[in-house]
Amino acid sequence: MYKIVRKKELNSSVTLMDIEAPFVAKKAKAGQFIIFRVDEMGERVPLTIAGYDREAGTVTIIFQKVGFSTNALGALNEGDYIRDFVGPLGKPTPVEGKKKVCVVGGGVGCAIALPSARGFKEAGAEVTVIVGFRNKDIVILEEEFKEVADHFIMMTDDGSYGRHGLVTQPLQELLEQGEQFDEVLAIGPVPMMKFVCKTTEPFGVHTSVSLNPIMIDGTGMCGGCRVTVGGETKFACVDGPEFDGHKVDFAELMSRNGTYREREAEVNNTHTCRIESMGKALIQ
Amino acid sequence: MANMTLTKTPMPEQDPKVRARNFKEVTLGYTPEMAIEEANRCLGCKNPKCVEGCPVNVRIPEFIKKVQEGDFKAAYEIIASTNALPALSGRVCPQETQCECKCVRGIKGEPVAIGRLERFVADWYLENVNEIPKKVEPNGVKVAVVGSGPAGLTCASDLAKMGYQVTIFEALHTAGGVLVYGIPEFRLPKAIVANEVTKLEAQGVEVMTNMVIGRVLTIDELFEMGYKAVFVGSGAGLPMFMNIPGEALKGVMSANEYLTRTNLMKAYTEEADTPVIQSKAVAVVGGGNVAMDAARCAMRLGAENVYIVYRRGEAEMPARLEEQHHAKEEGIQFKTLCNPVEILGDETGRVCGIKCIRMELGEPDASGRRRPIAIPGSEFVLDVDTVIMSLGTSPNPLIRSTTPGLDTNRKGCLIVDENEMTTREGVFAGGDAVTGAATVILAMGAGKKGAAAIHEFLQK
Numbered sequence: 151m152y153k154i155v156r157k158k159e160l161n162s163s164v165t166l167m168d169i170e171a172p173f174v175a176k177k178a179k180a181g182q183f184i185i186f187r188v189d190e191m192g193e194r195v196p197l198t199i200a201g202y203d204r205e206a207g208t209v210t211i212i213f214q215k216v217g218f219s220t221n222a223l224g225a226l227n228e229g230d231y232i233r234d235f236v237g238p239l240g241k242p243t244p245v246e247g248k249k250k251v252c253v254v255g256g257g258v259g260c261a262i263a264l265p266s267a268r269g270f271k272e273a274g275a276e277v278t279v280i281v282g283f284r285n286k287d288i289v290i291l292e293e294e295f296k297e298v299a300d301h302f303i304m305m306t307d308d309g310s311y312g313r314h315g316l317v318t319q320p321l322q323e324l325l326e327q328g329e330q331f332d333e334v335l336a337i338g339p340v341p342m343m344k345f346v347c348k349t350t351e352p353f354g355v356h357t358s359v360s361l362n363p364i365m366i367d368g369t370g371m372c373g374g375c376r377v378t379v380g381g382e383t384k385f386a387c388v389d390g391p392e393f394d395g396h397k398v399d400f401a402e403l404m405s406r407n408g409t410y411r412e413r414e415a416e417v418n419n420t421h422t423c424r425i426e427s428m429g430k431a432l433i434q
Numbered sequence: 435m436a437n438m439t440l441t442k443t444p445m446p447e448q449d450p451k452v453r454a455r456n457f458k459e460v461t462l463g464y465t466p467e468m469a470i471e472e473a474n475r476c477l478g479c480k481n482p483k484c485v486e487g488c489p490v491n492v493r494i495p496e497f498i499k500k501v502q503e504g505d506f507k508a509a510y511e512i513i514a515s516t517n518a519l520p521a522l523s524g525r526v527c528p529q530e531t532q533c534e535c536k537c538v539r540g541i542k543g544e545p546v547a548i549g550r551l552e553r554f555v556a557d558w559y560l561e562n563v564n565e566i567p568k569k570v571e572p573n574g575v576k577v578a579v580v581g582s583g584p585a586g587l588t589c590a591s592d593l594a595k596m597g598y599q600v601t602i603f604e605a606l607h608t609a610g611g612v613l614v615y616g617i618p619e620f621r622l623p624k625a626i627v628a629n630e631v632t633k634l635e636a637q638g639v640e641v642m643t644n645m646v647i648g649r650v651l652t653i654d655e656l657f658e659m660g661y662k663a664v665f666v667g668s669g670a671g672l673p674m675f676m677n678i679p680g681e682a683l684k685g686v687m688s689a690n691e692y693l694t695r696t697n698l699m700k701a702y703t704e705e706a707d708t709p710v711i712q713s714k715a716v717a718v719v720g721g722g723n724v725a726m727d728a729a730r731c732a733m734r735l736g737a738e739n740v741y742i743v744y745r746r747g748e749a750e751m752p753a754r755l756e757e758q759h760h761a762k763e764e765g766i767q768f769k770t771l772c773n774p775v776e777i778l779g780d781e782t783g784r785v786c787g788i789k790c791i792r793m794e795l796g797e798p799d800a801s802g803r804r805r806p807i808a809i810p811g812s813e814f815v816l817d818v819d820t821v822i823m824s825l826g827t828s829p830n831p832l833i834r835s836t837t838p839g840l841d842t843n844r845k846g847c848l849i850v851d852e853n854e855m856t857t858r859e860g861v862f863a864g865g866d867a868v869t870g871a872a873t874v875i876l877a878m879g880a881g882k883k884g885a886a887a888i889h890e891f892l893q894k
Contacts (some may be wrong), residue, residue, distance in 0.1 A: 165767045173650050187607060191700065193707040218707055233870070234607040236644035366699065366708075369605050369646055370830050371615075371671040372691035378682060383675060388832065402682045403784035410709045 152186075152235040155208055157228045160290040164214050166226045172207030174237045178264035181243030181360065181392055184209060185368045187217050187234035194366055195219045198262035198337075198391065200239060209237070212261030212290070239368045242314045243358075245269035248332045253299075254280040254317050254326070254346050256338020260291055262360060263337040268298045270335075276300050278331075280320050282342070286311035287395045315391035317342065318349045325353045333357070333358065336395060340404050347395035361386045363407060377403055436710040437474035440543030445550050454733045454764035457619045457702050461525075464554040466504070472555040473501035475539060476546045483536035484548060489879030490517045490588075494533060494548055501551055510559040513552060518591040519584065519878060521560060521626045524553025526617060527875045528754050557800050560629065566636040573597035575892055578661040580647045580833065583611020584874045585667030585865030587630060591889075596821030596889055602634075603645040608698065611669055612866075613874070616690070618727050620734070624697075648832035653840070653861060663860045663888045666848060667881060668833055670866035674825045678721070680777030681823075685711060685785035689720070689728040689824035696731045707855070713820035715739040717788045719774055720824030721751035726758065728822045729766045740766050741816060745773040745806045769816070771795070773808065777821050787815045827871045837861070845870055853887040854880065862888055 156168035173291045174184060183198040201210035215224040226232065243266040251270045255263030260281050271277045279299035283289050296302050304312030313320065321334070334357040336346035343359040350357045365375035368387045368407045375386040380397035384390065446462040447453070453460050464472065476498040484494045493512050500509035529535075537545030568877045575598050579586045583603040583848035590600045608614050610627040635641060645651065647668070657665055673688030675681050692710070695701045699708035718725050718730040721744035732740045742761070744751060748770050751758060762768065770792045778787040792812035795804035829846045831885040841849045847870050848856050848863040856863050864880025866872055 173645070177650055189708055191703075191705045193699070213847070222707075233646050236607070236646060236650075238649055239646065366691060366694050367606060367615075367671075369671070369832065371673070372694050373673040373675065373688040374691045376675075376682070383677070383681070399682075406682060406684060408783075409711070413709045413712070 151231040151233065153278050154226055154228055154230050154232065157226075160212065161214075161288045164212060164261075164288070164290055166210060166212045166261075167223075167367045168206075168208040168210050169205070169232070169235055170207060171209050171235045171237075174235065175202045175204050175207045178202040178209055178238040179242035180245065180269040181262075182238035182240050183362075183368070183391060184211065184235060184237030186211070186223065186232055188219060188226070189233050192222065192233060193219045194234075194368070195223075196239070196362060196365055196368055196387075198360060198362065199265065200261040201265055209235075212258065214258040236368070241389075242271055243335065243392060245273040245275075248273065248275040250278075250329070250331050251275045252280065252321065252329075252331045252334045254321060254334065254336040254338070255279070255281045255337075255355060256317060256342040257283060257288070259338030259342075259360075260295070262292055263335070264294055264298070264421070266335055266337070267295065271298045275332075278324070278329075279303070280305065282306070282317035282338070283311070284308065284394065316345070321346065322349050325350065325355065331355050335360070335392070339372050340400060340407070343395060344400040347398070347400075351396055357395040358392045359398060360392050361390055361398070361403065363403060364409060377406075436477060437471060439475065440513070441752050442544045442547040442550070443468050443472040443475075445547070449661065449763070450760075450763035453650055454619065454730075455736075457734055459623055460620050460760060464550055465654070466558070469551060469554040470504060472547050472551060473498045476502070477538060479538060483538070483664040484533040484546075487532040487534075487536040489532065489875050490523075490882055492517050492520075492533070492552070497555065498546070498548075500550060501518035501555060504625060506555055506558045507563055509555045510563070513555060518882070519586045519630055520552050520624065522529070522584070522613065522630070522877065523875050524551075524556050525548055525622050526873075527634060528873060530755065532875070540656070560626070564629070567595075567633055569636065570597045572599055572638065573685045574715050575599060576601070576661045577888060577892075578603060578656045578664045578666065579667060581605075581611055581667040581669055581865075582609040582631070582641065583613060583667060583776050583865065585669070585867075585881035585884070586611065586665065587634065587878035588878040589665045589667060589864065589885045590634055590639050591637070591884030592882055593888065594634065594639050596885075598889075599638065601640045601642060603647050603651070604641065605642045606698065607643050609641050609643060611667075615694045616724065618693065618697050618731055619702075620725065629635045630682055646832065648836040653833065653837040653858070657860070662852055663862065663893055665881070665884045665888060666833060666856070666861065666863040666867055667865045667877065667884075668830055668867045669877075670827045670829045670871045672828045672830055673823065675823055676774060676825065678774060678776055678784070683777055683779040683785045684783050685713075685819055686777055686821045686823070687711075689718070689724045689822050690827065692728050693724070693731065696735065698729050702731075702735060711820055713737045715741075715786070715816075715818040716820040716822060717741045717743050717744045717774075717816055717818045718824055719821045720826070721746065721753055721770075722824060722826065723753045723757055725824035726753045726761045726766075728824055730761055730764060732820070732822070733764055733766060737819075737820075741769050742766055743774060743788070743790060743816070745771070746803060747771055747795060750795075750803045752824055771806065773806065774821075775813065778815065785819055785821055787817050788821055789815050827866075829867050829870065833867075834881070853890070854884040855887060856893070860891065862891075
């Protein structure tokens with residue numbers, strides 16, 4: 151069992167938690183992920199690590215309550231325990247040896263872009279951060295990004311905060327102005343990552359994307375997370391989660407991510423909470 | 435007076451039509467009367483060949499004699515003296531190629547049903563005695579076991595009996611390895627595996643789940659933590675695909691994924707949160723035991739048509755005859771001498787068919803089996819909405835890639851010497867991590883040998 155030692159709502163749908171997991175905290179690096187399971191009948195859900203405190207033995211996760219399991223996790227409080235928490239899985243972001251880096255975060259993806267941005271900064275790179283949100287209400291981690299970024303650009307889709315527009319706009323401008331990035335790292339919704347890659351491709355800037363496909367074990371065993379990269383089948387859990395974005399088959403990834411969408415919609419419509427049904431059974 | 439019946443005493447089974455739609459155990463086991471009747475078929479050979487056929491050398495005629503006498507507890511103790519997991523091996527061992535194929539009764543008629551008797555004795559003990567083993571006086575020496583499958587569990591059990599302080603590191607959230615994620619409930623009830631783990635814990639073995647060795651801790655760090663030897667029983671978990679067009683479609687998955695969702699994540703129950711695809715027609719590609727397990731799970735999950743697609747003939751199928759037989763009884767359709775060339779998808783990216791080509795058998799290849807050759811122009815399409823690839827697995831590279839000095843062969847299998855020691859001093863290995871995908875009992879044998887070798891190594 152793993153204790154939730156801190157919980158903070160970052161916005162109406164995004165939650166931060168510090169989980170007590172000393173072994174994971176000791177080894178975690180930016181770019182790696184964990185898998186959690188709320189309870190005995192829970193799913194295994196992968197989440198990229200948002201931070202860690204090696205001394206305190208805690209790992210920070212930031213998640214959006216989008217599906218059944220993230221909602222179940224979000225319903226827990228400080229002092230509660232979750233059944234399983236395994237990691238660190240996958241390969242870390244290769245932060246070493248870069249002079250100029252641009253980190254692009256979209257929505258809740260910013261949560262995992264932050265430790266990588268910090269990693270690049272600590273490794274000596276000049277870091278530009280571009281983050282994008284739908285609107286002002288869901289902006290997260292602004293102060294934290296400002297701390298690590300040499301240049302910080304905030305975008306909102308509706309113009310309610312920062313600049314009006316998509317993250318690809320300032321990126322395009324910077325590249326056109328002749329900014330020489332060694333690396334662009336994009337983390338966010340799949341369409342966003344795809345368009346960041348499209349933006350950088352004509353400029354020949356190496357662009358990495360962090361993928362979060364459907365997976366079970368996270369150790370290379372199920373093959374559910376396979377993605378096509380440069381025509382080859384790769385497992386996101388062990389070969390990734392970061393890949394060369396110019397080589398990723400995004401259309402296939404988006405399609406595969408929808409494997410259980412219909413079933414999930416069905417569950418959301420008809421699902422009565424397990425505790426509720428257990429309660430009913432007890433009364434009967 | 436020996437029972438000279440030429441055939442084995444039949445073991446009751448669930449009716450195929452009924453069991454094809456439930457996850458309860460297929461075979462129901464002998465009653466004490468049946469067990470004694472079958473035990474009486476054993477001639478008690480002075481020079482028992484069956485024992486030689488057993489990877490863990492169970493003293494077969496001795497335990498069967500106790501069954502004849504109705505002393506099932508004594509029978510159990512004889513088995514347990516060399517076999518840590520009899521309830522498991524009695525169910526999933528390929529006895530027909532091991533102990534039973536050496537039985538003299540098999541020369542004329544069927545051999546003694548050694549597996550069924552072993553299972554009976556183990557189940558009887560579990561139900562009537564299930565004595566929790568006593569903790570041996572600890573010797574204070576720490577040994578790490580990586581993986582809690584059949585190799586790891588056996589190795590840990592033997593080491594604990596010698597007084598070692600054993601920690602098992604398991605990557606998944608439940609101990610048991612392939613016994614819980616792979617082999618389905620209807621062949622091996624999970625309660626049996628859980629009971630074995632509980633017994634190990636009673637003997638002082640610490641089981642740490644959610645520990646992916648190679649990531650959270652390296653082998654070198656285990657030594658730094660004071661473990662004096664490490665046994666790697668991490669299995670062969672990496673699935674293979676065919677690299678044919680359409681493999682990325684929704685509805686194509688590895689047998690590992692399908693079985694893990696169904697077994698480990700319990701997707702067959704209402705209560706589980708993990709989804710499994712609801713299929714109408716399923717093609718399972720491959721002819722091994724895992725393919726049979728996947729096909730039989732698909733049937734139980736409600737598919738109307740389930741096909742085994744295998745490129746060689748039925749005679750060449752690596753699956754146990756019993757598994758093939760059970761699968762057929764349950765309505766699985768065998769499409770042998772057929773090889774997939776492409777998986778077809780609809781406009782939403784879901785599988786809608788599998789294009790296969792018919793094969794014929796040529797000259798024997800390196801494996802000794804006749805090589806399948808495609809018959810040009812014989813392509814046909816099977817209408818399916820799910821394709822499960824069961825083409826075999828290879829060892830996970832996580833440990834070898836994070837442990838300097840640990841050598842592997844071309845296939846990624848760890849190289850060990852005659853004492854199960856790898857190329858790293860103090861690091862031992864056994865089971866599928868060494869042999870590539872094989873059987874539960876061979877892994878148990880390797881775990882046993884590994885424990886003895888570790889003991890010898892630590893005596894020095």
